Amino acid sequence: MRVAIVRSPLDPSALLAEVAASANGASVLFVGTVRDTNEGRAVEGIEYTAYESMAARELEAIVSEAASRFETDDIVAEHRVGALAIGDASVVIAVAHPHRAQAYDASRYVIEELKRRVPIWKREAYVDGTREWVDPTATRTEVAS
């Protein structure tokens, strides 16, 4: 198990290689990337900031929970902070397990808990020149589609 909050670009294939072991029959790689649209607004990039010491501690706790719940120690997770461009990876989670069901479940557990608990924030820069902190708990006015 390993976690990190990093400033440099993430390397998903390196994390995938890190969890490989001859006893594992399944590896799941999750890569979260910056997309070009959010809530109908054209996004130019995202600046991530973190309470870095707590973010690392909380992410480590989540990975430990996943390890004991899904019975594998082969989990690594990295989150990037700083200014990211469209398509850049912001988070990478690699999980390996003897069986696929637990590998998928552990991967899902880590990303969902990360989004709920790890103190990281993002400020989106929009193509129209404005910037805003993203608040996933804010009431959203959905446009009917």
Added chain:
Amino acid sequence: MTITALLFASYAEAFGCDRLELEVPDGSTVGDFLQRLRGMDRDGRLPPAPLIAVNERYARQDRVLRAGDEVAVIPAVAGG
């Protein structure tokens, strides 16, 4: 006693700084501390019950503070 407040993201912008030292009476709780902080929140940016971490761990409003504690006031997280 002196308590250090850490402010992040939208809260840091609202207060114009990312770190504050506040004097509070001995025996103060997280809730008491938030009352003090709210007095300095001219724009009313703090929600009624913001997430709080004491010394890097999430804490409840009734948690009693000790001198030197680092209290982080945490806006809605948005990692991933």
